[in-house]
Amino acid sequence: MAVLENRGYRVTAPRKAIAKLLEQKHEGFTAEALSEALPSVGRATVFRTIKLFVEAGVVCRVPKMDGAPVYSLAHVDQRHHHSVCVQCGAVGEFEAATIDRALRAIGAEIPGQIVDHHIELYVTCDYCPADGGK
Amino acid sequence: MAVLENRGYRVTAPRKAIAKLLEQKHEGFTAEALSEALPSVGRATVFRTIKLFVEAGVVCRVPKMDGAPVYSLAHVDQRHHHSVCVQCGAVGEFEAATIDRALRAIGAEIPGQIVDHHIELYVTCDYCPADGGK
DNA sequence: TGGATAGTGATACTAACTATCAGTACGTGA
DNA sequence: TCACGTACTGATAGTTAGTATCACTATCCA
Numbered sequence: 001m002a003v004l005e006n007r008g009y010r011v012t013a014p015r016k017a018i019a020k021l022l023e024q025k026h027e028g029f030t031a032e033a034l035s036e037a038l039p040s041v042g043r044a045t046v047f048r049t050i051k052l053f054v055e056a057g058v059v060c061r062v063p064k065m066d067g068a069p070v071y072s073l074a075h076v077d078q079r080h081h082h083s084v085c086v087q088c089g090a091v092g093e094f095e096a097a098t099i100d101r102a103l104r105a106i107g108a109e110i111p112g113q114i115v116d117h118h119i120e121l122y123v124t125c126d127y128c129p130a131d132g133g134k
Numbered sequence: 135m136a137v138l139e140n141r142g143y144r145v146t147a148p149r150k151a152i153a154k155l156l157e158q159k160h161e162g163f164t165a166e167a168l169s170e171a172l173p174s175v176g177r178a179t180v181f182r183t184i185k186l187f188v189e190a191g192v193v194c195r196v197p198k199m200d201g202a203p204v205y206s207l208a209h210v211d212q213r214h215h216h217s218v219c220v221q222c223g224a225v226g227e228f229e230a231a232t233i234d235r236a237l238r239a240i241g242a243e244i245p246g247q248i249v250d251h252h253i254e255l256y257v258t259c260d261y262c263p264a265d266g267g268k
Numbered sequence: 269t270g271g272a273t274a275g276t277g278a279t280a281c282t283a284a285c286t287a288t289c290a291g292t293a294c295g296t297g298a
Numbered sequence: 299t300c301a302c303g304t305a306c307t308g309a310t311a312g313t314t315a316g317t318a319t320c321a322c323t324a325t326c327c328a
Contacts, residue, residue: 010294010305031284042308047285063197065250067315069284083244096240102232103255110217110228112257116199119253121237123246144274144325165315176277181316203315 003056014041018049028062028070028084028091062091065122085125092125137190148175152183162196162204162218162225196225199256219259226259 004011017038022029035046050071053059060072062082072082072091081099083092099119107114138145151172156163169180184205187193194206196216206216206225215233217226233253241248 012294012306014307044286044309045307048306051285061201063201063252065252067195067197067201067203069201083246083248085246086249092244092246094240094244096236096243098236098239099233102230102236105232106228106230106255109230110226110255110257112217112219112226112259112262114217114255114257115220116256117254118197118199118256120251121240121244121248122250122252123244123248125246128246146275146324148276178278178317179276182275185316 003058004052007056009052014038014045015049015052017041018046019053022053022059022073025073028072028089030068030070034071060091062120063118064089081119081121083121083123083125085128086122087124087128090125090127092123094121137192138186141190143186148172148179149183149186151175152180153187156187156193156207160207162206162223164202164204168205194225196254197252198223215253215255217255217257217259219262220256221258221262224259224261226257228255 004015009015018034018041021034021037031047031050034050035041035043038046050059054061054071057077058074060074060082061069062072062084063069064084065086070084070089070091072093074080074093076093076095078095079100080093080095083094084090085092103114103117138149143149152168152175155168155171165181165184168184169175169177172180184193188195188205191211192208194208194216196204196206196218198204198218199220204218204223204225206227208214208227210227210229212229213234214227214229217228218224219226237248237251
């Protein structure tokens, strides 16, 4: 919430409601799910607010294996990557100096200048059976 | 084309037309662009055929920085990653043993089992001015 | 060549957004 | 504490990327 104030955005009822829900929900969620959970908030406002939070860096957009997006609260401030459970959809965060080093090394090998990168790991998390419950 | 035959798929006129266009177009393309370039082929068929090629491993789906998908012919057979020029959209491929090693190391650190991963580098390629043409 | 069936195009539908716009509410300045 | 500009909102319609359905057609094998 403070993030909004710092950036000169207004702190409004819909934004507070969405932020509150995000704090409770420590897992990946879709915009649609949020919208359903908050029938009093317009769909457009949900999308606008998520976008605002993503820009502010408090929420991350994480593509699932099929490309469908889920959103996840950012618990660490720094640059980090995501792991997504292919079964339950739970989103985890991790920082990895080794990957960052590897990327810098690759930057020297490929043509052009790296300006950004996306890394997602697809996992079967500890709470899901590794075989998909078969 | 041989890939289709090997998998028991039929070699049809629309598939040949799409494959031919892909071979000419060595850069990232959207499904929509392909569909426009081939007005004689139905939109649904374009999407179906791209999906088929992706499953066969001859075409890769690469998300741009904003998540919008572009497709790219796979020129190397092995597991590889992609770089996408944020200006012209050109898609490059690279293999990187260092990243794979880093990922294996991370697999031991994070909870769960890694089943797959996606890595995209966003670059300004050698043919684009680094400052965005300003 | 004939026939089973894979593949096709048209169309309608879905998911995930974005744009528009009139109306509301927030916060500042007086 | 009121007025007023503008940020924000909800409803609605539109867009983009893709999937589902279904009657029709083209492939390929016998």
